[in-house]
Amino acid sequence: MSQLLTSRWEPSDVLNIITPRNDISCAGFTQQGLPCRWRLDGEIKAQIRSLLLQMSEKSPRRALGDLPELARLCLCETNHRNQATRVLDTWTPLVERYASWLESRDTHQPQELDCSPDDKIDGSSNRNVRHSGSRSASPSVDDIMAELEALSIRQKQLQRALQHLLPPTGNQRPNSSSVQSTPSSVVITPLDESPSSSQQSLGGGARSFKKFFGSRKG
Structure with a gap:
C-alpha cells in the first residue's frame, strides 16, 4: 500500500x-x-x-x-x-473525496527511471525521459474540487499550529526593563475563531468552479 x-x-x-x-x-x-x-x-x-x-x-x-x-x-x-x-x-x-485526492496525488507523482552509472544517455534523450515521466492526464473537476478541499484542510492545520506558537493573550503588562530594552514592539494578533476570509474565498471559489463546469456539462 x-x-x-x-x-x-x-x-x-x-x-x-x-x-x-x-x-x-x-x-x-x-x-x-x-x-x-x-x-x-x-x-x-x-x-x-x-x-x-x-x-x-x-x-x-x-x-x-x-x-x-x-x-x-x-x-x-x-x-x-x-x-x-x-x-x-x-x-x-x-x-471519500479526501481519499480520492490522496490516491490521485500518489498516482500522478512522476516516477524516476532506474539507470545504472554505466548507462550512456545523451542530453536530448535524458530530457525526453524527464518530460515523459512528468506527463499526466488533465485533472477532472472532481480532482480539482478535492484539491481545493485538501488545501482548506491544510490551512486549518497550519492555523492550529500557529495558535500553539502565539503567546497567550491577557492583560499583563510588560515590565519596564523589558520595554526599555526592546527597540520596537511587534503586535501579534491571534487567529480569530471564525472562518478566515481566505477559507471563505476558497470555498466560494470551489462552489463557483463546480457550478461553472456543471452548466457547461448540461
Whole structure:
C-alpha cells in the first residue's frame, strides 16, 4: 500500500468537528436548520477522541466503516441522536473525496527511471525521459474540487499550529526593563475563531468552479 495512504491523517480536520477552542460540538441541527453546536464533554468526548485517533491510523477508505459510530457519538443524546443518518450522508462524501485526492496525488507523482552509472544517455534523450515521466492526464473537476478541499484542510492545520506558537493573550503588562530594552514592539494578533476570509474565498471559489463546469456539462 502507498506510503501516502498509510501515513497519519486528521479525520477531525476533514469532518470539521473540533472547534478552534479544541472542543467537540454536536453535529446535529436545530428545527430551524441551524447547527446545534452543543458542547460534548465527559465520557462522550473521550470516546470521540479515541475513535478519531483509531481512524487516523487507518487509510481514509478503511476509516469509512467507523463513520456510523462517530456520527452517533457526535450528536446530542437527548435532541439530535435521530439525525445520525443525515450526518453520515454529509460526512461520507467528504472522506471519500479526501481519499480520492490522496490516491490521485500518489498516482500522478512522476516516477524516476532506474539507470545504472554505466548507462550512456545523451542530453536530448535524458530530457525526453524527464518530460515523459512528468506527463499526466488533465485533472477532472472532481480532482480539482478535492484539491481545493485538501488545501482548506491544510490551512486549518497550519492555523492550529500557529495558535500553539502565539503567546497567550491577557492583560499583563510588560515590565519596564523589558520595554526599555526592546527597540520596537511587534503586535501579534491571534487567529480569530471564525472562518478566515481566505477559507471563505476558497470555498466560494470551489462552489463557483463546480457550478461553472456543471452548466457547461448540461
